Amino acid sequence: MKKMKRSGRLVDMTHFLLQHPHQLISLSYFADRYTSAKSSISEDLGIVKEMFESQSIGSLLTIPGANGGVKYVPTVAPEEGEEIIYNLCRKLEDPERLLPGGYLYMMDILGYPRLMNEIGRLYAAVFADQKIDAVMTVATKGIPLAYAVGSYLDVPVSIVRRDHRVTEGSMVSINYVSGSSKRIQTMSLARRSLPEGANVLIVDDFMKAGGTALGMMDLLKEFRANVVGIGVLVEAEDVEERLVTDYVSITRLAQVNEKQKEIKVVPGNCLDKIKEVVKA
């Protein structure tokens, strides 16, 4: 690449770092990329760091030493997180979502990549300090959010299925009891979709009693995997017995009144987690 001015380097560096979250980039890499002295690169990175942090784009961690470099870690400011979560609550309260049986139509939300990316960044921020090797979800509705999270953490996504497909190769299956309907169901994950002993973040769109999440945790035992955390976009409130208690929810369905066509949605515990992370 031909030599360029600081202003040009800052634009390209910002783009490059945003494209490579959670990856250590050496100073030499940038020095070569811009045929510039490491001292200039250091100054550039100082400017990028200040902006990333003041604008809550993320942290820029500096690792000193010969093998050192910088790492962009996506974060979110509590106020921004609050705005994203409250906006989502208002969206979810639209009575037009009500479906027979008290179900909520959510595909417009799950189907909007920009919104999924915002929520994905919240999870990436909450779990920024944990070692995560993969995000796992169950088909179909959990997939958009899982990819958004995986994108910000730069880790692969494993998709659990409720059916068998010839294109998955050998699969590991377990039976689980759906917490709310008490029915026995099967879920499977391709053997090669997850290495043994991986640290996994489970993500799903909705959680009632937590039977599906518990099933995924059981399935992960077969892979000797370690569950780092569980994230759900919407949790139901009226649950007699929760099968899973340790999870991070973006929103909580406080009330669904089919007759009066009223939905009440409040922020989940994610907001507290973001505040904790910022404090730490």
Place this chain on the structure above:
Amino acid sequence: MKKMKRSGRLVDMTHFLLQHPHQLISLSYFADRYTSAKSSISEDLGIVKEMFESQSIGSLLTIPGANGGVKYVPTVAPEEGEEIIYNLCRKLEDPERLLPGGYLYMMDILGYPRLMNEIGRLYAAVFADQKIDAVMTVATKGIPLAYAVGSYLDVPVSIVRRDHRVTEGSMVSINYVSGSSKRIQTMSLARRSLPEGANVLIVDDFMKAGGTALGMMDLLKEFRANVVGIGVLVEAEDVEERLVTDYVSITRLAQVNEKQKEIKVVPGNCLDKIKEVVKA
């Protein structure tokens, strides 16, 4: 936001534009955001534009006039597109992918968000000049790529399903004949997941005869939608009769020899399309 220096503005502006592809951002918006004169903002944008274009991050279109502003349109340089596509071909040729029946395991590729984003950018570049209101795909394997494309085009994703779910509301279903197996199958799309008359880009992971793609086109007729294009990650070669002929493929499966464990994969027609777009 407090007043900041050019170097800071460039970092924040780059981040902001990358987060808002295909959206017109007014000069006043940036002038307010940085409490700076429009003339300074114009100069900033000139620097961003030069870098975005020289580094093939994208084009920065300038729309003059009182309602004008700038729009970031993701693009890709032919050499970069070539590298992404050739790398994918090499990955697909790994004989370890071979499954009984000559199927290929692809979940490691589809499960990697960074790779899906790269391919998503290729499609966003090829279809940059078309009016697209939504990306449509069929569950499950097409979803990752559809979200990546939707993310770069900043449009929603509609997911066609082969089953009925209570959480989708009323659905429109059609029967279609799978081109290769000749079986009659059903596919459905939630009525409210796509507005009438939308311009839709169809995306899928694999295409053999094109029966599924043809089914999606039929389904779209029920929504009076207009098919802007079809994108597939991998197309099969040994197809007697193609049901769909106008599509953009990233790679083409040239040969699968189960006995000798050999797979040959070549670039699809996407590369030519990228070159055409760059010339135009």
